[in-house]
Amino acid sequence: MAIYRTLDPARIPEHVAIIMDGNGRWAGKRLLKRFFGHKQGAESVQFVVETATRINLPWLTLYAFSIENNLRRPKSEVNFLMKLLKSYLVSNLKRMNDNNVRMNYIGRLTELPAEVRESMQWAQEQTAKNTGTTLTLALNYGSRSEIVDSCRAILRDAIAAGKTGEELLNAINEETIGPRLYTGQMPDPDLLVRTSGEMRISNFLLWQIAYSEIFVTPRLWPDFRGVHLLEAIAAYQGRERRYGGLGDSTTDEEALQGTAAEA
Structure with a gap:
C-alpha cells in the first residue's frame, strides 16, 4: 500500500x-x-x-x-x-x-x-x-446510558461512604465521571x-x-x-489538534480578530 x-x-x-x-x-x-x-x-x-x-x-x-x-x-x-x-x-x-x-x-x-x-x-x-x-x-x-450508569455508580459509592446532601452533588464531576465510564481504563x-x-x-x-x-x-x-x-x-x-485552544500557527492578531468577530 x-x-x-x-x-x-x-x-x-x-x-x-x-x-x-x-x-x-x-x-x-x-x-x-x-x-x-x-x-x-x-x-x-x-x-x-x-x-x-x-x-x-x-x-x-x-x-x-x-x-x-x-x-x-x-x-x-x-x-x-x-x-x-x-x-x-x-x-x-x-x-x-x-x-x-x-x-x-x-x-x-x-x-x-x-x-x-x-x-x-x-x-x-x-x-x-x-x-x-x-x-x-x-x-x-449507548453513550447516554453509559453516562447515566457512570453517575449512578458514583452516587452508589458516595452513599455507601455515608455522604449526603451537598457531598453527594460534589461527588459528580468531570474527574469522577470519566473513570467510571465503560471506557474508564482506555484513552x-x-x-x-x-x-x-x-x-x-x-x-x-x-x-x-x-x-x-x-x-x-x-x-x-x-x-x-x-x-x-x-x-x-x-x-x-494532516490536521492540527487544538483541544479547544488556538492552533500553533494562529497569530495574536488573528486571535483578536476572531474574538472581535464573535462579539
Whole structure:
C-alpha cells in the first residue's frame, strides 16, 4: 500500500474509534437481504483489525451493536447479529492471537444472550496476555446510558461512604465521571471514523470524543478495507489538534480578530 509509506509512524493515533455504518444499504443496492450486508461487514472488521496491528495502533474501538439496534431492529435480525458475533469470535480467535490482538468489550453486556456472553468471555480470556492492538467491540452500547450508569455508580459509592446532601452533588464531576465510564481504563479516541457518509454521531462515545478529530467517508462499511483506515489516519496526520485552544500557527492578531468577530 503506497499510502502506508506516507504515514508518520511517530504520529499514529493512540486510539481510533469507528462507527461501522452501511451494511443494510450495501445489501439493498445489490437486492440482497440485510443479513448479507452484516456478513460482509464482518469481513471488513478483520481487514481493518489486521491493518491496525501492522501499524501498531494501540486501541481500536468498533461500534458493533447499539442499544437502539437491540430495541428497534426486527428480532430475526438481532438474533442473526448475535450468531454472527459468536461465529466471528470463535472462527477468528487463532488469527487474533497470531496478530497479538487483545479482545475487550463495552456496553450493557449483561443484557446480551448468555451464550453470546460466554463466547465473549472465552475470547477475552484467550487473548488476555496479548500486548498488541486492543480491539474493543461496543455491544448493546449507548453513550447516554453509559453516562447515566457512570453517575449512578458514583452516587452508589458516595452513599455507601455515608455522604449526603451537598457531598453527594460534589461527588459528580468531570474527574469522577470519566473513570467510571465503560471506557474508564482506555484513552479517549484521537480519531473518530464514520462510514456511509452520514453526518451524525449516533449516540457513540459522546463524552470521550469531546476533542477527537472526525473523518467521514461515503464508503459503506462492507466496502471498507485496511487501506481506507490508512487514508483516515493520513487525513488525521494532516490536521492540527487544538483541544479547544488556538492552533500553533494562529497569530495574536488573528486571535483578536476572531474574538472581535464573535462579539
